[in-house]
Amino acid sequence: MINNFESREKFFSLLNISNSKLLSVGILVTSITLTGCLSENTSKSGVEKRDSDKEFEPTIESLKNYVVPDWFRDAKLGIYLHWGVYSVAEQGEWYPRDLYREGQTEYLHHLKTYGHPSEFGYKDLIPLWKAENFDPDKLVKLFKKAGARYFTPVAVHHDNFDLWDSKHHQWNAVNMGPKKDIIGMWRKATLDNGLRFGVTTHLSRSYSWLNTAKGSDSTGPFKGVPYDGNNPEFESFYHQKHDDTHFDSPESPPKEWKENWKRRMIDLIDNYQPDLLYFDCAIPFKGEDAGQTGMEVIAHHYNTNIRNHGGSLEGVMAIKPRPWQGVYIDGVATMDIERGKASHIIDTPWQTDDSVAPWDWGYRKNDWLHVESGEIRTVEYMDANMVIDKFLDIVSKNGNLLLNVLIRADGTLDEKTIVLLEQMGEWLDQNGEAIYGSRPWHVFGEMFGKGKVNEFDMHANRSPFTSRDVRYTTNNDNLYAMVMDWPGPDKKVRLQHVTPTYAVIKPVKSVQILGYDGEVSWEQTGRGLYVTMPETPPNDIAIAIKIGF
Numbered sequence: 001m002i003n004n005f006e007s008r009e010k011f012f013s014l015l016n017i018s019n020s021k022l023l024s025v026g027i028l029v030t031s032i033t034l035t036g037c038l039s040e041n042t043s044k045s046g047v048e049k050r051d052s053d054k055e056f057e058p059t060i061e062s063l064k065n066y067v068v069p070d071w072f073r074d075a076k077l078g079i080y081l082h083w084g085v086y087s088v089a090e091q092g093e094w095y096p097r098d099l100y101r102e103g104q105t106e107y108l109h110h111l112k113t114y115g116h117p118s119e120f121g122y123k124d125l126i127p128l129w130k131a132e133n134f135d136p137d138k139l140v141k142l143f144k145k146a147g148a149r150y151f152t153p154v155a156v157h158h159d160n161f162d163l164w165d166s167k168h169h170q171w172n173a174v175n176m177g178p179k180k181d182i183i184g185m186w187r188k189a190t191l192d193n194g195l196r197f198g199v200t201t202h203l204s205r206s207y208s209w210l211n212t213a214k215g216s217d218s219t220g221p222f223k224g225v226p227y228d229g230n231n232p233e234f235e236s237f238y239h240q241k242h243d244d245t246h247f248d249s250p251e252s253p254p255k256e257w258k259e260n261w262k263r264r265m266i267d268l269i270d271n272y273q274p275d276l277l278y279f280d281c282a283i284p285f286k287g288e289d290a291g292q293t294g295m296e297v298i299a300h301h302y303n304t305n306i307r308n309h310g311g312s313l314e315g316v317m318a319i320k321p322r323p324w325q326g327v328y329i330d331g332v333a334t335m336d337i338e339r340g341k342a343s344h345i346i347d348t349p350w351q352t353d354d355s356v357a358p359w360d361w362g363y364r365k366n367d368w369l370h371v372e373s374g375e376i377r378t379v380e381y382m383d384a385n386m387v388i389d390k391f392l393d394i395v396s397k398n399g400n401l402l403l404n405v406l407i408r409a410d411g412t413l414d415e416k417t418i419v420l421l422e423q424m425g426e427w428l429d430q431n432g433e434a435i436y437g438s439r440p441w442h443v444f445g446e447m448f449g450k451g452k453v454n455e456f457d458m459h460a461n462r463s464p465f466t467s468r469d470v471r472y473t474t475n476n477d478n479l480y481a482m483v484m485d486w487p488g489p490d491k492k493v494r495l496q497h498v499t500p501t502y503a504v505i506k507p508v509k510s511v512q513i514l515g516y517d518g519e520v521s522w523e524q525t526g527r528g529l530y531v532t533m534p535e536t537p538p539n540d541i542a543i544a545i546k547i548g549f
Helices: 008-015 019-025 070-075 085-089 105-113 122-128 136-145 182-192 203-214 232-238 255-272 292-308 384-396 415-434
Strands: 077-082 154-156 196-201 276-279 316-319 334-338 350-355 368-370 375-377 399-406 445-447 469-475 478-483 492-495 510-513 522-525 528-532 543-548
Touching: 070 196, 077 154, 077 196, 085 105, 085 122, 105 368, 122 232, 136 182, 136 415, 154 255, 182 196, 182 255, 196 255, 203 232, 203 255, 255 292, 276 292, 292 316, 350 384, 384 399, 384 415, 384 469, 399 415, 415 469, 415 478, 415 543, 478 492, 492 543, 510 528
Parallel strands: 077 399, 154 196, 196 276, 276 316, 316 334, 334 350, 350 399
Antiparallel strands: 368 375, 445 469, 469 478, 478 543, 492 528, 510 543, 522 528
């Protein structure tokens, strides 16, 4: 994951395409037009089927034949988590890098807790990760109860430690640490509970990201003493010595690293058969490679998935629109926007991955000082209201939410995470017909309140929506209007686009409020559909109005 804010200006300049082209890519940041219509391929019957007899080639032309499978379009909600050696320190998933950055909070924590990184480095945390209370079946059951339809744990993060029985990398969770095939155990529990299984991978950036381990202190009693990453004995873990220090992605990785990355990805695909594969970047790699190595892995994922599913492509490949981290090509995979959302309905299904914590993806125990900004950053989680608000906005625009939860080193969740997941599940139990299998309407919503969304704004107001904000979906010939907060007893909600004067609207025949058994008072006029709220809300998060024609 990326820990700094990328401006839209940087995004546009690096992508080097016009605003008109950005519209087709699905990432335009402009004023929102509520009268925009959905393209044909977002309807349930409008998806063209590819020729299943023809294998994908690792070329742009071939990969552009990719079609997102229906299971992903219908699922809407996935869960994932960042869990690994870094979880031991309880300082977030960037600990392997930041413990080697002199003066950083993580560096100071490491000195106090474990010693100087020249004597006790990241590798020395591996034996401390035991995963002693790991119960994957119990956890996946909770994720399913929360409403998730797919689960995609991190298989390898930037720290270069594989969580499966890796055939091409000795630094893995079967050989050391917990000595368990973590991904294999996750996969079995996921499939046993009827969810789709995927994996996220963050490895391609490791080559430069972990280069801080090659440094030394510039001051103090250990000035000039090399950190443990300089020891040639551990080069296969910390990488060879080089000058590429960019944390976002390596500028010009050597052939040996690219080949090692590719072999490990293919090993993961072949032996664990994920339906969803995710890169925490664009297509690897930058420079002369121009994404060729990454396209070879993507083609292998698609072709292997087709064989695993008897000729049907069920595979999803998630990549990020970040050309500074590789090569971004629209149409070859599913776009994933980290912590961001869309400003409008995007024609093809897409995904947001977000974390319940405002800054971290891996478990962090306490608030912390961000040295560069001088800010004290909180570990306070989003509540269910915030998560569902984001979720409804995403779904109304043809997207899915992949929600990251934080897990402790021993394999357990804290109480506030469990409560959050249970509350999400209660809301989805009541209102799931408005979500699962739904498609966007001709407009995504009404925005009388604060609900304007800026794309790629990773740390904006986490719940800007009010009772004056509405999001729409359609399912089985019904229209659903989700009112993002409780307006109050007997208050009238105006749905201005549900009117006979609006080109696509038929006269309304019925109105229900999901979770409410009483009769609903409503009136359709030339100014919209007016729905009177009951005396008490059916839930404390968002009100789903079901409209029949």
